[in-house]
Amino acid sequence: ILNVEQSPQSLHVQEGDSTNFTCSFPSSNFYALHWYRWETAKSPEALFVMTLNGDEKKKGRISATLNTKEGYSYLYIKGSQPEDSATYLCAFERAGNQFYFGTGTSLTVIP
Amino acid sequence: NAGVTQTPKFRVLKTGQSMTLLCAQDMNHEYMYWYRQDPGMGLRLIHYSVGEGTTAKGEVPDGYNVSRLKKQNFLLGLESAAPSQTSVYFCASQPGGSIYEQYFGPGTRLTVT
Numbered sequence: 608i609l610n611v612e613q614s615p616q617s618l619h620v621q622e623g624d625s626t627n628f629t630c631s632f633p634s635s636n637f638y639a640l641h642w643y644r645w646e647t648a649k650s651p652e653a654l655f656v657m658t659l660n661g662d663e664k665k666k667g668r669i670s671a672t673l674n675t676k677e678g679y680s681y682l683y684i685k686g687s688q689p690e691d692s693a694t695y696l697c698a699f700e701r702a703g704n705q706f707y708f709g710t711g712t713s714l715t716v717i718p
Numbered sequence: 719n720a721g722v723t724q725t726p727k728f729r730v731l732k733t734g735q736s737m738t739l740l741c742a743q744d745m746n747h748e749y750m751y752w753y754r755q756d757p758g759m760g761l762r763l764i765h766y767s768v769g770e771g772t773t774a775k776g777e778v779p780d781g782y783n784v785s786r787l788k789k790q791n792f793l794l795g796l797e798s799a800a801p802s803q804t805s806v807y808f809c810a811s812q813p814g815g816s817i818y819e820q821y822f823g824p825g826t827r828l829t830v831t
Contacts (some may be wrong), residue, residue, distance in 0.1 A: 655817030708760035
């Protein structure tokens with residue numbers, strides 16, 4: 608069994624606050640680390656795919672970093688807005704095209 | 719483009735019945751995946767395909783079969799449904815290679831009574 612762990616499980620922040628979540632994954636057989644945003648009643652939508660140790664990706668107010676040697680990735684949201692409320696999933700892609708998802712961090716941004 | 723579509727959206731089965739879930743994508747993607755999503759658990763990979771005519775087992779393949787006869791379609795079959803297979807099923811597709819994201823379908827909610 609391959610464990611991908613996300614923390615915290617849920618988070619409530621005030622509008623305007625910045626926040627971050629963690630994804631931990633095995634450091635062996637690493638191929639890529641994916642972040643997805645999943646709104647209620649919709650399908651997961653891709654945010655980032657990272658493959659190299661030290662990768663940093665940014666999309667608007669959301670950014671992510673990757674440390675493959677120690678097996679973790681951080682997702683940051685700067686100046687949270689109510690529309691950022693969603694579950695954020697990370698997925699570890701192992702060599703051989705197998706994906707292992709974490710259980711997600713549920714973010715609620717309070718106006 | 720419709721992206722990734724799934725048929726049906728909802729289904730209720732009795733224990734022992736069989737059914738097939740259809741996933742279709744119009745993006746000419748090489749890779750396709752079937753996941754199940756259960757409360758308190760992450761998406762778990764059932765089976766996947768890296769090209770037409772190929773399939774492979776994922777993390778939780780027991781009780782399911784798949785076929786990829788056409789590049790655009792990936793079918794998930796339940797031969798004899800069990801209550802433990804009550805779940806929401808998501809299909810995803812991905813262009814060939816690991817530097818691309820997956821594109822997910824809207825999901826199929828299956829209840830087995």
